[in-house]
Amino acid sequence: MGTTITDYTNVHERANHLGCTIPQCIAILPTNFVSAATRADFLHLSEAATVRSLFRGHDLSMDELLPAPERAAYIQNNSFEWVAPTLFVSSCLMTENPAAVNVALNVLSAYIVEWFKGSPNTDRKVKIDIVVEKKGDWSCKKIHYDGDPSGLNELPPIIRGLSDE
Amino acid sequence: MNDAAEEDHIKRFNSVIDECQIFCSITRDSGLQRVACANLETLLNDCGDLKSEAIASGNEDFANLLLGFECIATCLLSEIKMWLLLKAEEPDAAWDRLITAPMAATAAVRAHNGFAHLGKYAEHLEMVEKVVFPPQVFISSGLIVRHQECSICGSEYGECEHLAGKPYWGQFCSIVAKDIEANHVAIVENPADKRCRIVHYTADGGERNRMTWKIEPTKPGNRDDASRPAIHDATGK
Numbered sequence: 001m002g003t004t005i006t007d008y009t010n011v012h013e014r015a016n017h018l019g020c021t022i023p024q025c026i027a028i029l030p031t032n033f034v035s036a037a038t039r040a041d042f043l044h045l046s047e048a049a050t051v052r053s054l055f056r057g058h059d060l061s062m063d064e065l066l067p068a069p070e071r072a073a074y075i076q077n078n079s080f081e082w083v084a085p086t087l088f089v090s091s092c093l094m095t096e097n098p099a100a101v102n103v104a105l106n107v108l109s110a111y112i113v114e115w116f117k118g119s120p121n122t123d124r125k126v127k128i129d130i131v132v133e134k135k136g137d138w139s140c141k142k143i144h145y146d147g148d149p150s151g152l153n154e155l156p157p158i159i160r161g162l163s164d165e
Numbered sequence: 166m167n168d169a170a171e172e173d174h175i176k177r178f179n180s181v182i183d184e185c186q187i188f189c190s191i192t193r194d195s196g197l198q199r200v201a202c203a204n205l206e207t208l209l210n211d212c213g214d215l216k217s218e219a220i221a222s223g224n225e226d227f228a229n230l231l232l233g234f235e236c237i238a239t240c241l242l243s244e245i246k247m248w249l250l251l252k253a254e255e256p257d258a259a260w261d262r263l264i265t266a267p268m269a270a271t272a273a274v275r276a277h278n279g280f281a282h283l284g285k286y287a288e289h290l291e292m293v294e295k296v297v298f299p300p301q302v303f304i305s306s307g308l309i310v311r312h313q314e315c316s317i318c319g320s321e322y323g324e325c326e327h328l329a330g331k332p333y334w335g336q337f338c339s340i341v342a343k344d345i346e347a348n349h350v351a352i353v354e355n356p357a358d359k360r361c362r363i364v365h366y367t368a369d370g371g372e373r374n375r376m377t378w379k380i381e382p383t384k385p386g387n388r389d390d391a392s393r394p395a396i397h398d399a400t401g402k
Contacts, residue, residue, distance in 0.1 A: 053323055057328075075310070081355060114331070
């Protein structure tokens with residue numbers, strides 16, 4: 001349980017290479033974003049659709065990597081944990097509207113707390129990866145969080161730190 | 166339906182639930198437990214009828230409260246049936262009931278704020294699982310899904326406003342997987358559904374049931390592949 005930070009592929013370059021739209025705010029990255037041979041092979045976690053609805057319902061802007069009307073398939077892993085899709089936070093968003101990250105994580109945390117309502121405390125676990133683009137050179141770091149949903153609210157300062165690094 | 170009529174129904178349902186909860190124990194008389202099951206099934210039918218009325222009259226909150234009553238009735242019914250099945254030496258079927266019960270208790274909490282106290286009940290059932298049943302080996306499947314449909318409105322899930330797990334007009338929103346292909350099967354510690362488990366494995370003279378430890382005759386479908394464990398997937402996936 002906790003947070004780990006590792007290097008991640010340059011999302012700007014990778015999206016460009018695959019002919020995807022380059023995300024300028026928050027985006028959901030497919031589970032195989034780094035390894036997919038083409039964008040037609042992209043696979044989203046099933047929960048990606050929930051996050052999309054959730055953010056839209058709170059007027060949070062999201063970019064789609066795939067040009068319309070293309071749509072990625074989903075992978076449903078039937079596990080008890082709530083595994084969130086990988087979120088991408090662009091350097092542009094962190095410059096223009098950093099508060100959007102706090103709102104996004106609050107919205108997500110509130111939904112997951114509701115999702116686990118009534119479950120024994122030991123079962124309430126969430127896993128999420130957040131890819132943060134650094135201002136200036138667009139290099140990326142991945143934050144992996146594994147723990148209680150309420151801990152998501154502690155991630156914004158880490159995201160800000162990585163973006164400004 | 167006016168507020169007084171709603172109150173009357175709530176009181177009646179609470180009274181049935183309180184009476185039936187007494188029978189959630191292995192020591193209770195099986196005949197009385199069966200009567201409690203019949204009462205809970207009647208409650209489920211009544212809830213269904215009232216829910217239709219609540220929806221027709223535009224009362225979403227009452228429809229969701231009735232959904233919560235349906236969940237708690239299902240929970241108690243499952244637990245009482247689990248004890249009955251254990252007394253009848255049917256532990257595999259009893260396990261399925263055990264797993265249904267906390268899922269229903271958790272669902273009741275999600276259905277309406279009036280059931281927030283039921284979280285403790287799920288913990289009690291978790292204890293029953295650990296104390297009464299032997300450890301199990303769980304299976305989880307991974308599926309590639311081309312389309313996800315919203316169970317509430319039928320549109321592509323993620324493009325409507327509904328959210329999986331939330332109650333809407335007396336029904337939970339869930340994701341209906343369409344155009345599916347199998348991706349992988351894994352042994353996991355915490356599956357979404359503990360009814361997906363290995364039920365027996367090949368042993369000298371047949372198949373050993375992981376629950377009873379008895380050797381049973383090999384089922385015809387398993388005869389060609391002696392090393393393959395049999396997987397019970399109660400979800401029908």
